[in-house]
Amino acid sequence: MKFKKIAKVLLSCLMAGALFTGCGGGDQQGGSDKKDSTQVSDVKLGMISHLNATEKKMEDILKTLNEESKIKVSKYAVTYYDSLSLMQMGIESGSIDEISVYKSVGEYIIANNDKYENANDAINLYADNFCFAVRKDDTALKDDLDKVIEEMKADGSLDKLVKEYVTDVDKGQTPSAIEIPTTEGADTIKVGVTGDLPPLDYVSVDGQAAGFNTAILAEIAKRSGKNIEIVDIDSGARVSALSSGQIDVIFWVTLPASDKIPADIDKPEGVELSVPYFNDTVEHLKLKK
Numbered sequence: 558m559k560f561k562k563i564a565k566v567l568l569s570c571l572m573a574g575a576l577f578t579g580c581g582g583g584d585q586q587g588g589s590d591k592k593d594s595t596q597v598s599d600v601k602l603g604m605i606s607h608l609n610a611t612e613k614k615m616e617d618i619l620k621t622l623n624e625e626s627k628i629k630v631s632k633y634a635v636t637y638y639d640s641l642s643l644m645q646m647g648i649e650s651g652s653i654d655e656i657s658v659y660k661s662v663g664e665y666i667i668a669n670n671d672k673y674e675n676a677n678d679a680i681n682l683y684a685d686n687f688c689f690a691v692r693k694d695d696t697a698l699k700d701d702l703d704k705v706i707e708e709m710k711a712d713g714s715l716d717k718l719v720k721e722y723v724t725d726v727d728k729g730q731t732p733s734a735i736e737i738p739t740t741e742g743a744d745t746i747k748v749g750v751t752g753d754l755p756p757l758d759y760v761s762v763d764g765q766a767a768g769f770n771t772a773i774l775a776e777i778a779k780r781s782g783k784n785i786e787i788v789d790i791d792s793g794a795r796v797s798a799l800s801s802g803q804i805d806v807i808f809w810v811t812l813p814a815s816d817k818i819p820a821d822i823d824k825p826e827g828v829e830l831s832v833p834y835f836n837d838t839v840e841h842l843k844l845k846k
Contacts, residue, residue: 599634602841603644603653605792606637639793641753648844659685659837661723665755666842668728676841686833687757690809692799693827698746698806702831705780714776715834722756722769723835732759732767737775739784746783748774749790749804757835758808760789770808773834796825 636653638644641662647653655676658666667673691699709715726732732755750770752760759768766774766787778785788804795807809830824830 600655601636601653602633603636603638603647603656605641605644605657606639640751640791648842655841655843657839657841659754659757660840661728661757661837662754663840663842665728672844673842674845676843684836684838685810687835687837688809688811688833689831690796690799690807690825690828691805691831692802693829695805696829699829699831701781701783702777702806705777706832706834708780709776709834718769718772718776719835722772726756728756731761732756734761734765734767735771735775737771737778737785737787739778740782743782743784745786746806747786747788747804748806749788749795749798750808751790751792751795753792757837764789769835796828800825800827 636647638647641658644653644656645666648656649672663675667675689699689702691702706715709718722732750758750760750766752758752766756768758770760766766789771787774785774787777783788798790798790804790807798804799807809828811824811830811833
């Protein structure tokens, strides 16, 4: 299995969104005198490593936040995994105690696997932003994506898709395949899909893309008049596949920018990001006793 281990780190509750991205911190606790009932120690936590930033860079940022924050921090021993499936293998084998996932993904896992429950030790103050990544020189494609997303926000259709495919969806059911409309003779956009974050990003056993992200792509095809080809791709190979021209678009997630976190901290070199179309907080899951 591909994963990386680091020593015990401190993660600020202020940076709950960073819990999913796998970022290190200092080794000294700080915060107010008020007792924090959610504080835990020596929890072996699994996270998906998906940031472009180095662990050292993120460690420096979080160390600063920890020093300045009035919120208590929790101590974790963190293991980074390349995918959700590998991370689940880690917790089920006993290598880790908890896994850090997006709230919508956690609800899906719990609904479909009665071995899991919410660990209730993550305070979700921040939400990561979901967007599209394209090659830096593909400005026309980025403009097209931004235009459609802003239109969908303005007319309420984006909120409807969130409600239908994320908020109100029966997470105990496998996401159904979504038909993406085609336009004869139109240009084709190749989109890399990992299928590793149901119900947001999902690929069925027979190779059919489904879930919220696919619903977004269907709406983009409808409004832009472009054809969209789904390319099943490994999560760790997304950026290289994009830069090499194998695909034109990948899904990406960014930390919320602040005065301590640069807006481009998550952006790989040679890549531009669309405006965000969704955001989600982070929660921890554990196996039932």
